[in-house]
Amino acid sequence: MSYEVNGKTIEHDEEGYITNINEWELDLARAIAVDEGIDMTDEHWEVVNFLREYYSEYQIAPAVRVLVKAIKKKLGADKGSNKYLYELFPYGPAKQACKIAGLPKPTGCI
Amino acid sequence: MEDTETMFDTEGVTKNFMFLNRKAPYGTIYAQEVLELVLISAAFEQNAAIVFMDDGVYQIVKGHDPSVSGMKNFSPTYKVVEMEKEDAEEDEDIDMVWKIIVEKESMEARGLSTDDFIINVEVLGSQELSALMAEQDVVFGG
Numbered sequence: 001m002s003y004e005v006n007g008k009t010i011e012h013d014e015e016g017y018i019t020n021i022n023e024w025e026l027d028l029a030r031a032i033a034v035d036e037g038i039d040m041t042d043e044h045w046e047v048v049n050f051l052r053e054y055y056s057e058y059q060i061a062p063a064v065r066v067l068v069k070a071i072k073k074k075l076g077a078d079k080g081s082n083k084y085l086y087e088l089f090p091y092g093p094a095k096q097a098c099k100i101a102g103l104p105k106p107t108g109c110i
Numbered sequence: 111m112e113d114t115e116t117m118f119d120t121e122g123v124t125k126n127f128m129f130l131n132r133k134a135p136y137g138t139i140y141a142q143e144v145l146e147l148v149l150i151s152a153a154f155e156q157n158a159a160i161v162f163m164d165d166g167v168y169q170i171v172k173g174h175d176p177s178v179s180g181m182k183n184f185s186p187t188y189k190v191v192e193m194e195k196e197d198a199e200e201d202e203d204i205d206m207v208w209k210i211i212v213e214k215e216s217m218e219a220r221g222l223s224t225d226d227f228i229i230n231v232e233v234l235g236s237q238e239l240s241a242l243m244a245e246q247d248v249v250f251g252g
Contacts, residue, residue: 060187063153 005031017098017105021055024102032100036091043079044088044097047071051101061098061106124205125247127151128159131166133252135185136176141169142184144252145191152194155206159242160191162231163213166252167220170212170227185228192229213239 003010003018005028011019016032018024029048033040040048050070054062062070064082072080085093094106129148135141151158162170174185195208212231217223224231234242243249 058186058190059182059184060149060190062190063149065153066193 003028003031013105015099015105018102021102021104024052028102029100036096036100038089038096038100040100041088043075044100046075047085047088047093047097048101050074051097051103055101055103061094061103064094067093124156126157126159126245128161128243128246128249130249130251131160131162131169132164134165135169135174136179136181140252141166144250145184145187147250147252148191149187149194152206152208155204157207159209159211159246161211161213161239163216163239165216167212167216167222170229170231171222172226172228188229211239211242 001012001014003012005025008023010023010028013019016035018028030040033044038044047067050067051061054066054070064085068080068082068085071084078084082093085097089096098104098106129144129151131141131144133140148158148160170185170188174183176183191208192210195210198204198206198208210229210231211234212224212227214233214235217233224233
């Protein structure tokens, strides 16, 4: 199973998470977002970029609580909530945003 | 953080967990699995004493490079454990209490000091550690 982006073949698992995090690129993220039915806005990218930065520093995806807190700090209290994240990523912020960010499937529940 | 608990309501159920890390970080999966357990216990806001003893003290020594082993370098992830601990201390909405402990005898036998670790730790002798162990509800060994 693989994505085809810019003439490249990028392998993914049965749920669509890419196998090699180093193969991630912007066009791939856009393609996964289309598959997920998500129209990427600046707000979506903010979450995706945060996930990628956090992962590269700590080698793990953040807990949802950590993600909510970081968004709150960056974008203000009205956006620092689970509700806000679910509005952006209706099928689970951790699962969908991690998939678009090219990270492994998170072990937590959402 | 009243709106972050969406799937489980664990309010009122807080236990004291001890996680004993006794093995070197790579070569077996123990260290990584215990680390995962520790982080899950944070999601449920449980009290945790994370202990490094015997060869487990090597898990938090600075400068790991396991690239030749083909295993992921999860050493930076212990920083998350430290952040969870600090978060719990600062945020009054979080009730859990975390301790990060290195057993004195294990550290000294390996010629290490607290400066060699990637995170801040509390050093306890084996006597104090066994007293702490007796206070726990659950002890996970790894």
